[in-house]
Amino acid sequence: MNAPRKIPILVLVLIGALGIFTTLVLAGRITWFAEQPPMEYLPNMDHQFKAIPQSGNSFFADRKSLRDPVEGTVARGVEVYLLGQGDVDSAEVHNVDPNLKQSTFLLSRGQNRFNVFCAACHNFDAKSRSKLVQRGSWVGIPDLTMEHARTLSNARIFHIISSGQNLMPSYADKIQPIDRWAVIYYLRTLQARAVKSQ
Amino acid sequence: MFSRRFDLAVKYGVVALGGVATIVFAIVYFAARNQVADVGYRPQQPVPFSHKLHTGELQISCQYCHAGVEMSAHSPIPTTQTCMNCHTAVKPESPRLARVRESMETGIPIEWVRIHKVPDYAHFNHSRHIRAQIDCKSCHGPVESMGVVSQYKPLSMGWCLDCHRNPADNIVGARPISGVFTGQLHDVNNLLDSTYIFTPIAAQIGESKPIVSPSFGMVETALPAHEVDGIPHPKKAGLGPENCSTCHY
Numbered sequence: 311m312n313a314p315r316k317i318p319i320l321v322l323v324l325i326g327a328l329g330i331f332t333t334l335v336l337a338g339r340i341t342w343f344a345e346q347p348p349m350e351y352l353p354n355m356d357h358q359f360k361a362i363p364q365s366g367n368s369f370f371a372d373r374k375s376l377r378d379p380v381e382g383t384v385a386r387g388v389e390v391y392l393l394g395q396g397d398v399d400s401a402e403v404h405n406v407d408p409n410l411k412q413s414t415f416l417l418s419r420g421q422n423r424f425n426v427f428c429a430a431c432h433n434f435d436a437k438s439r440s441k442l443v444q445r446g447s448w449v450g451i452p453d454l455t456m457e458h459a460r461t462l463s464n465a466r467i468f469h470i471i472s473s474g475q476n477l478m479p480s481y482a483d484k485i486q487p488i489d490r491w492a493v494i495y496y497l498r499t500l501q502a503r504a505v506k507s508q
Numbered sequence: 509m510f511s512r513r514f515d516l517a518v519k520y521g522v523v524a525l526g527g528v529a530t531i532v533f534a535i536v537y538f539a540a541r542n543q544v545a546d547v548g549y550r551p552q553q554p555v556p557f558s559h560k561l562h563t564g565e566l567q568i569s570c571q572y573c574h575a576g577v578e579m580s581a582h583s584p585i586p587t588t589q590t591c592m593n594c595h596t597a598v599k600p601e602s603p604r605l606a607r608v609r610e611s612m613e614t615g616i617p618i619e620w621v622r623i624h625k626v627p628d629y630a631h632f633n634h635s636r637h638i639r640a641q642i643d644c645k646s647c648h649g650p651v652e653s654m655g656v657v658s659q660y661k662p663l664s665m666g667w668c669l670d671c672h673r674n675p676a677d678n679i680v681g682a683r684p685i686s687g688v689f690t691g692q693l694h695d696v697n698n699l700l701d702s703t704y705i706f707t708p709i710a711a712q713i714g715e716s717k718p719i720v721s722p723s724f725g726m727v728e729t730a731l732p733a734h735e736v737d738g739i740p741h742p743k744k745a746g747l748g749p750e751n752c753s754t755c756h757y
Contacts, residue, residue: 336538341548343658348545356627363582372616410737418693419739425699426569426687430594434699441566447598479593484575488738 391472391482401469420496423489436500455504542662550658551621564652571687581633640745643680672748681705691742709745716746
C-alpha cells in the first residue's frame with residue numbers, strides 16, 4: 311500500500327511548487343527574463359506610423375529616420391568650433407574668456423560636467439588615476455594638476471576641450487560652450503587644491 | 509431521460525471546464541499586465557555592451573554616453589563616435605567591436621534594440637525629470653550592475669501616476685554616477701560611491717502643493733530661475749501634475 315501513495319505526494323509537492331512559482335511570477339514578484347519583445351494583446355495606437363527620435367527607417371539607404379543636416383548648414387543656436395587641433399596660436403585670440411562670476415552655481419555646473427565627461431579618464435580630482443587608467447587600458451593620460459597644465463591659459467584649455475588633443479577627441483558636441491568655461495573654472499579650483507596639498 | 513452516468517459526466521465536465529477556464533483567464537489576465545509582460549524584457553544587442561563594466565567598474569557617468577538627456581525629451585542612444593572616443597585607444601582591435609568599427613567606416617548606425625518605450629500617444633520628457641533632480645535609477649533600475657540591460661519598471665500609466673502622487677516613496681534622488689545636475693558643489697570623496705544620494709527627494713517635496721481650484725491635477729511648485737548665466741537651473745522635485753494633457757498631447 312505504501313508504494314502507490316508516495317508518488318502522488320511527490321507530484322502534489324511539485325504541482326504546489328509550480329503553483330507558487332507561477333503565482334509569484336504573475337504577481338510580479340519574480341522577474342521572468344525574456345529575449346522576445348513583450349506580447350501585446352491590444353496594440354491600439356501604441357505604434358504609430360511616424361518617425362520618432364532615433365527610430366529606424368527602411369525608406370532611406372542609411373536606415374535612419376533622423377536626417378543629416380544639409381551640407382554647409384548649421385542648426386539654429388548651435389555654436390560650431392571652427393579651429394582644428396593644430397591652430398594653437400589662433401586659439402589664444404579666438405577664444406575670449408567671458409570672465410564669468412565664479413559663483414558656487416557656476417562652479418557646481420563645472421563640477422557636474424567635469425565629473426560626467428572628464429572624470430572617466432582624468433578622474434574626479436583631475437590627477438588622471440581613474441579606474442580606466444588603473445586597469446592599464448589607456449596609458450599616457452596627463453595629470454591635469456601638474457605644472458604644465460596649470461600654466462596653460464584658459465583659452466588654450468577651451469581649445470583642447472573643443473577640438474581635442476592627441477588621442478583625446480573633441481568634446482564640442484557634448485559640452486556646451488558656457489559649460490566648457492565652467493569646467494575650466496572648476497579645474498582651476500582642483501589645481502589650486504592639489505598645489506595646496508603638495 | 510439520461511442515464512445516471514451521463515448526468516454525472518455532464519456535471520463533472522461543466523465543473524472541470526469552468527475550473528480550467530478560470531485558471532487560463534487568471535494566467536492571461538495577470539500575465540498581460542505590464543509588470544509581468546514587459547518587465548524583464550532583455551533582448552540581445554548587436555554589440556555585446558556591458559553597462560556593468562562601463563558604469564559599474566569604470567565609473568563612467570550615464571550622461572557621458574546618453575549626453576543631451578538634460579535638454580531633450582528623448583534620451584539619446586550614443587552615436588558611434590561616442591564609442592570611438594575611447595575605443596580608438598582602448599581595445600582598438602577587439603573582435604567584439606567589429607560592428608562599431610564597421611559603423612564608423614560606413615556611416616550607417618548600429619541598430620540597437622529599444623527596450624524602454626511608452627506608447628506613441630504618451631510623451632515622456634526626460635529633460636523635465638532630470639531637471640527635477642530625479643535619478644535615472646528611479647525608472648531604469650540599478651543599470652550599473654546589469655550585464656545585459658533589461659526593463660526594470662512596468663512603464664504603465666498607473667505606475668507613472670504612483671510617482672506623480674507619491675514621489676517620496678518611489679523616486680531616487682540624484683546620485684553621483686548619473687551626472688544629474690543638482691546646482692550644488694559636492695565633496696569629491698562622495699563621488700566614488702554610487703549609492704550616495706546628493707539630495708533625497710523627501711526633503712524637496714514640502715514646497716509643492718496641489719492646486720485646488722480649478723483642480724485639473726495641477727501642482728504648484730516653487731520655481732527657481734529658468735537659467736542662470738545661460739546654464740539651465742535645476743528645479744526641485746515635487747508632486748507631479750496629474751492632468752491628462754501633461755503626457756497625452
